[in-house]
Structures are given as structure tokens and as C-alpha cells.
Amino acid sequence: MADNPDKKMVLVAFLQASNCSNYTGSWRHPETDPGFLDLEFYQNIAATLERGKFHLAFIDDRLAMPSRFGDSFEEAVEHGVRAVKLDLVPIITAMGLATKRLGLGATYSTTYFSPFHVARLFASLDHFTMGRAAWNVVTSLNDSEAQNFGVPEHLEHDDRYDVADDFMEATSELWDSWEDGAVVLDKQTGRFADSDKVHRVDHAGKWFQVRGPLTVPRPPQGHPVLVQAGQSERGREFAARWGELLFVIYPTPEACKAYRDDLQRRARLAGRDPDSVRVAPAVYVVVGETAEEAEQKLQQIEDLANLTDSLTLLSEVFNYDFSQHPVDEPLSDEILASMTGLRGFLDRVIELSGTSNPSVNDFITSSGRGTLREFPVFTGTPTQVADQMESWFHADACDGFVLAATHMPGAYEDFVNLVIPELQRRGLFRDDYVDGTLRDNLGFIRP
Numbered sequence: 001m002a003d004n005p006d007k008k009m010v011l012v013a014f015l016q017a018s019n020c021s022n023y024t025g026s027w028r029h030p031e032t033d034p035g036f037l038d039l040e041f042y043q044n045i046a047a048t049l050e051r052g053k054f055h056l057a058f059i060d061d062r063l064a065m066p067s068r069f070g071d072s073f074e075e076a077v078e079h080g081v082r083a084v085k086l087d088l089v090p091i092i093t094a095m096g097l098a099t100k101r102l103g104l105g106a107t108y109s110t111t112y113f114s115p116f117h118v119a120r121l122f123a124s125l126d127h128f129t130m131g132r133a134a135w136n137v138v139t140s141l142n143d144s145e146a147q148n149f150g151v152p153e154h155l156e157h158d159d160r161y162d163v164a165d166d167f168m169e170a171t172s173e174l175w176d177s178w179e180d181g182a183v184v185l186d187k188q189t190g191r192f193a194d195s196d197k198v199h200r201v202d203h204a205g206k207w208f209q210v211r212g213p214l215t216v217p218r219p220p221q222g223h224p225v226l227v228q229a230g231q232s233e234r235g236r237e238f239a240a241r242w243g244e245l246l247f248v249i250y251p252t253p254e255a256c257k258a259y260r261d262d263l264q265r266r267a268r269l270a271g272r273d274p275d276s277v278r279v280a281p282a283v284y285v286v287v288g289e290t291a292e293e294a295e296q297k298l299q300q301i302e303d304l305a306n307l308t309d310s311l312t313l314l315s316e317v318f319n320y321d322f323s324q325h326p327v328d329e330p331l332s333d334e335i336l337a338s339m340t341g342l343r344g345f346l347d348r349v350i351e352l353s354g355t356s357n358p359s360v361n362d363f364i365t366s367s368g369r370g371t372l373r374e375f376p377v378f379t380g381t382p383t384q385v386a387d388q389m390e391s392w393f394h395a396d397a398c399d400g401f402v403l404a405a406t407h408m409p410g411a412y413e414d415f416v417n418l419v420i421p422e423l424q425r426r427g428l429f430r431d432d433y434v435d436g437t438l439r440d441n442l443g444f445i446r447p
Ligand SMILES: Cc1cc2nc3c(=O)[nH]c(=O)nc-3n(C[C@H](O)[C@H](O)[C@H](O)COP(=O)(O)O)c2cc1C
Pocket: 059, 060, 061, 062, 107, 136, 137, 138, 139, 140, 141, 229, 230, 231, 232, 233, 234, 235, 236, 247, 248, 249, 282, 341, 342, 343, 344, 345, 402
């Protein structure tokens, strides 16, 4: 039974500013709206999610077109394998205009942006949305991204997190460089702000030197909500220090619970309240009025997958060209050691395939990349889907879920129309937002 029977789920929608969702075949779905270049596309999704009382809509990011596979972007462009990635700021702003309560999250890389830029951006967003901003802190993945920023190779995995620690320290200092209440705005006396409450930061880290102060008063939430998804040893250390909402990918509730227990333990060791971290695994939901309808929908969706999508995405995520091997050839220790992308993912492939030298086929099956099986798939009637969500939630495997889309916007609409009412009926999900910021809605303390 859950650690607190009155606890409610956190629900986050996983969005892409792209031609496809996480499921690359999604753009080929007959019901997918092709309007990914229109702001209304994102605003409509935001309105649907707010109707469903979702906590947060968050958009992922990648700073390069997939181009490791065959050392070319050709397959990615031809097949629409995440070929498009729009800038997130205008989209988040537009989604904020279409909603009043929904939290809005954007992904920004600590490897390719600067602390001043990111601190200013999220402080501005937090003001405009009256405290609804969240930042998905990522360290980025591969050489294709590096080469778009004038760097030949992506930094080594653990070094990226050292940079990220320094980045977070500088960013936090910038948000705090204006004390609460510093703005006076007294037209009579002509006093705009209290300079005693605005401070230089003089951050002198190994990687970043920032004088400050920030040019934006302290955000309504103090700091935007920090989203993180580190799964490797070093990534977990980082997540336990900084992360609040932790996104993960685990195939079973047992594996997810082990992560959650570990992160709570690490947060405690880092001097934080373990309740200040919430764990939400990514899932797909395919729901129908009847089990048969759900099964047909699932079949239609799964038929959209193809091998090229998987290989293109694997090459991107592992920073390694998978076109070099027959699909059943076991990959040598040297090759595996040369993969500098997602470390947590590689550990998972080795664990799930049961061999320390997995083949390309093992990579596809164990990672599920490019297929619907990358995340757990909850299928069936609203009752059956709610049962599956409840079993993870009540096993204390997680604090909620990150809903990825099988097609857009239909996957979000189906979930809001069919599953949310069932979760609410069971008391697993709230009936409405509370007054206040995203932080208040998540039950997080204001820093
Ligand atoms: C739900 C979810 C969303 C993610 N979104 C992004 C993203 O938008 N951009 C990115 O570069 N990495 C993204 N990642 C990858 C993580 O930032 C992280 O690198 C990954 O989980 C592996 O952890 P590790 O770096 O500790 O090996 C995401 C991971 C998850 C689970």
C-alpha cells in the first residue's frame, strides 16, 4: 500500500516541438495533426492538458538533427526521425497564453548554453506565467550537438555533470541575486528598487564565471521547478542534489521503486527532504472504450514502427554509428566503451539482454528505441489503464507519470477524456488545481 493513502498522482505530459513524438512513427499516424509548425498545435494540446488538470506540459530538446547513423542526416530527414526541433521559448510562451494553471517546462542544456542566459530566460518565463515555469536540466548527448556549437566532440559523460553542477550553482545564485520584495516601484519618491536587496553574485567556478546581478527580479517561484532525468551513477548524484521532478524510464514497477528509494536516500544524504523529489516514469497509454478498440488502436500504432527509425535513434543516443555492423553481431568491449551517449541506457541494454556484449538487435529489443516498447505501454479500457497506473503508484514505484504521445493530439485527448475521470473517481488524481504556482501545485517548498 502507498506510503500515504491520500497521496495524489503527479501527471506530466511529454511533448516534442517536432514533427514526431518520442514515438517516431507517430507522424505517420492517420490522426496525427500535421501542424507542428503552427503555434495553435501546441496551444490546443496545452488547453486539453489543462482541462485534464495536468500538473505540467514539458517539451524535450535536442540540439542537432540525428546524423550519426551512416554518418549522415539523410535517413533522419527522409523518414522524419526527429528531423525537426523548434526553439522552445516561443512555444512555451504561446502555451502560457492559452492556459492559466498548467505548468510549462522546457529543456535547456547545461553544456551548450550559459548560466546567465538560462537564468534570465526562466526567470522571465516564470514572471510571465505567474509562477508556472519548469526547467528540464539536461547535459546533452552527442557529437552532432557539439558540432553545432563549434566543438568537435561532446564532453565525456561524467565531466558533463561536473559542468552542470557549476552551471546550477551560478544559475541559482543569479535567481537569488534579487531578494524578494526588492522592487519598490514608488512613483512619488522615484525609487524603483532597493539596491540593498540586489546583489552581485561573483560566481567563480571552474567552468563559469558570472558577475551578476541578474537583470530580472526574483521569479515568483523563487527558482523554477527543476526537472532532471539522470539515471547513471553520476546522473543520480546530480539529480539528488538539484532535481525536484525526476523523469525516468523503467520497464517494471520494481525497477522504478529501486530508483525512487535510491534517490530518496541520496537526497537525504545531500541534506534534502526526501519528499522534495518526485519520481515519474515515462509511459505510453493506448485507451479505448472497449478492450477490443484499445487493441486495434495499439496494433495500428505499433505498425508505424520501422527499423531505420530504431537504428537512427540508437546511433544518436549512443553517439555511435550502428550502420557499421550486421544486426546480430555481438559488439566488442572496445566498441561499447567508445559509446559516450546515455550511460544509463547502455547499462539497461546490458542488463536486459543478459549479455555483456549485446548485438544491434539486442540494443533494439532492450532499449525499445524507435518502437512503442521504449516505455511501458498501458493499454485497455479506462478501468484497465487506471488499474495499471494504480498498481505502480500504490507499490510506491513512483509519484506519478510522464505521459508520452503515440500520436498528436489524440493521445492526450483520449487520456484526458477517458482515463482522467477514472483516476479522479478512484481518488488517485486531484479534481482541480490549487491556487498558486506550479511549485504549490506540486507541493514543493519555495527556495
Ligand atoms: C523523460 C525523459 C526526458 C528526457 N529528455 C531529454 C531531452 O530533452 N534532452 C536531452 O538531451 N536528454 C533528455 N533525457 C536524457 C536525460 O537527460 C539523461 O541524460 C538520461 O536520462 C540518462 O541519464 P545519464 O545522463 O545519467 O546517463 C531525457 C530522459 C528522460 C527519462
